[in-house]
Each structure stands twice: as structure tokens, then as C-alpha cells.
Amino acid sequence: MKAQIIDGVALAAKVKAQVKKDAENFLHQFGRKTGLAVILVGDNAASQIYVRNKIRACEENSIQSFHFCLPENTPEQQLIELIIRLNSDPNVDGILMQLPLPAHISQAKILSYISPQKDADGFLAVNAGNLMLGYPGLNACTPCGIIEMIKSTGQAVDGKQAVVIGRSNIVGKPTALMLLDLNATVTMCHSRTHNFANFSRHADILVVAAGRKGLVTGDMVKAGAIVIDVGMNRVDGKLYGDVDFDSVADVAGYITPVPGGVGPMTVAMLLKNIVTAATALKL
Numbered sequence: 001m002k003a004q005i006i007d008g009v010a011l012a013a014k015v016k017a018q019v020k021k022d023a024e025n026f027l028h029q030f031g032r033k034t035g036l037a038v039i040l041v042g043d044n045a046a047s048q049i050y051v052r053n054k055i056r057a058c059e060e061n062s063i064q065s066f067h068f069c070l071p072e073n074t075p076e077q078q079l080i081e082l083i084i085r086l087n088s089d090p091n092v093d094g095i096l097m098q099l100p101l102p103a104h105i106s107q108a109k110i111l112s113y114i115s116p117q118k119d120a121d122g123f124l125a126v127n128a129g130n131l132m133l134g135y136p137g138l139n140a141c142t143p144c145g146i147i148e149m150i151k152s153t154g155q156a157v158d159g160k161q162a163v164v165i166g167r168s169n170i171v172g173k174p175t176a177l178m179l180l181d182l183n184a185t186v187t188m189c190h191s192r193t194h195n196f197a198n199f200s201r202h203a204d205i206l207v208v209a210a211g212r213k214g215l216v217t218g219d220m221v222k223a224g225a226i227v228i229d230v231g232m233n234r235v236d237g238k239l240y241g242d243v244d245f246d247s248v249a250d251v252a253g254y255i256t257p258v259p260g261g262v263g264p265m266t267v268a269m270l271l272k273n274i275v276t277a278a279t280a281l282k283l
């Protein structure tokens with residue numbers, strides 16, 4: 001193996017240590033903890049685990065969490081009323097609507113009710129627009145984590161070729177915009193791209209967020225590249241990335257593992273967003 005591992009657990013611990021300090025300073029200055037409201041509708045097993053992890057991370061880092069666990073058949077209007085109440089709750093700085101929502105609830109409609117200032121996930125149109133225009137705002141957590149991981153290598157991004165595989169609104173697109181903002185030359189590949197390896201082989205920075213186990217193999221990667229594997233594919237109870245770790249690690253300069261890569265960083269960046277939101281609300 002040639003590549004250096006970018007350790008998401010260690011990097012996340014560093015981010016969380018700073019978040020904890022900032023959260024404690026906030027408490028000291030304003031006499032209350034920063035707060036995250038987490039809303040879960042239904043009993044999706046994976047969502048329950050994600051919510052539990054986020055709440056635990058809040059507790060460990062001096063952030064208060066408010067947990068709303070609603071039944072599967074919750075009417076849309078009831079959810080909207082809860083969000084409106086949380087928007088004006090001075091103890092709540094961030095609102096996280098755990099997705100997916102049950103089929104009878106419109107995700108786009110529900111998200112549109114969350115105050116952009118409390119958009120802990122950075123998913124709202126206003127915040128996506130702020131990112132596109134280069135204005136300050138709350139950004140999506142996974143892309144923020146990806147950028148921190150790339151920066152942690154100490155390698156320059158400016159002027160480099162970056163390829164992002166996947167064009168979702170929550171990972172691919174915002175990651176591409178953030179890389180563009182760092183002056184990379186960015187190419188986006190997706191399911192309709194003919195032979196994405198023609199692009200990935202030239203990438204100094206390769207971010208893979210397709211949700212396809214082992215999609216990227218060593219022959220598709222440039223020697224010395226930074227490879228960020230966002231994929232989380234559960235097969236027979238085991239977690240796999242989108243990158244074939246062994247063959248890619250023989251070629252790349254840096255690589256993130258799955259598990260222990262982007263996942264822990266996403267949670268750390270969520271905590272960071274809460275403190276950022278709380279501080280901005282006080283300005």
C-alpha cells in the first residue's frame with residue numbers, strides 16, 4: 001500500500017475538541033448551551049441509529065439536544081407546526097429533520113419551513129444559494145467534512161484537477177462548488193457520464209459519492225491522487241465504500257477508509273454548524 005490514510009476519526013476528534021471549546025465559550029458568554037433539535041418521523045432503523053449518534057455527539061460536546069420522535073402517521077401539518085415553534089424557540093439554534101420522511105409528507109415542503117438561520121444540515125435553498133454565490137451561510141455537513149479531509153493532507157487545491165463522482169444536492173454538487181471556491185478545476189461525473197474513468201484518471205483530487213460498492217478501482221485513479229470515499233454501502237451487515245480500497249491504496253497518495261473516514265467528519269461538521277448558527281443568531 002502506497003497511500004497515506006486520512007483518518008476521519010482522528011480528524012473528527014480534533015474538530016469536535018474545538019467545537020466543544022466554542023460551545024463552552026458560548027455558554028459562558030450567553031448563559032445557555034447551544035441547542036440542536038432533532039426530528040425523526042417513523043421508525044426507519046438506519047435513521048434511528050443516525051439520530052442516536054448525533055444526539056450522543058451533542059451531549060459529549062456541550063451542546064444541548066432536543067429530541068422529537070414522531071409516529072409514522074404524523075400529519076404534515078403537525079410537523080410544520082413543530083418546526084414553526086422550534087424556529088422561534090430561543091434555546092434552539094439548529095433544526096435537523098432526519099430524512100427520509102414517510103411518503104405522505106413532502107420533504108421539499110417540510111424543509112422549506114425551517115428557518116435558514118437554523119438549517120443545521122445546510123440543505124435549504126437559501127443556504128445552497130449562498131454557497132453557490134460565495135456568501136456566508138450554513139453549508140452541508142458531508143461536503144464540509146470532505147474539504148477538511150482534503151485540507152488535512154497539506155496538499156494545495158489551487159489549480160488542481162478535481163473530479164467529483166455523484167451530483168446529489170447534499171454531497172456531489174456542494175462538494176464541487178466548494179472545490180471550485182478553492183480554485184480547483186472541477187469536473188462532475190454521474191450515472192450518465194460515459195466512462196467516468198476517462199476523467200477520474202486525470203484527477204489530482206477524486207471525490208466518490210455514488211453509493212455503488214467498489215465502483216472505483218486502482219486503474220481508474222491517478223498516481224498520488226487524494227481519494228475521498230463518501231460511499232456507505234451496507235452488504236450483509238458490513239459497511240463498504242464506493243472505492244475498492246486495496247487496489248486504489250496502491251496507486252493513490254492519500255485515501256479515506258470506510259468506515260472511519262467521511263462518516264465521523266459529517267457528524268463533527270454538524271456540531272460545528274450548530275455553534276456557528278448559535279453565534280450568528282447572537283450577532
Ligand code: NAD
Pocket residue numbers: 142165166167168169170171172189190191192193196209210211212215230231232233262263264266
Ligand atoms: P444519491 O443517490 O443522491 O446520488 C448518487 C449520485 O451518484 C447520483 O448523482 C448518480 O448520478 C451518481 N451515480 C450513481 N451511479 C453511478 C455510476 N455508476 N457512475 C457514476 N455516477 C453514478 O446519493 P448521495 O446522497 O449523494 O450519497 C452518495 C453515497 O454517499 C451513498 O452511499 C451515501 O450513503 C453516502 N453518504 C455518506 C455520507 C457520510 O456521512 N459518510 C453522507 C451522505 C451520503
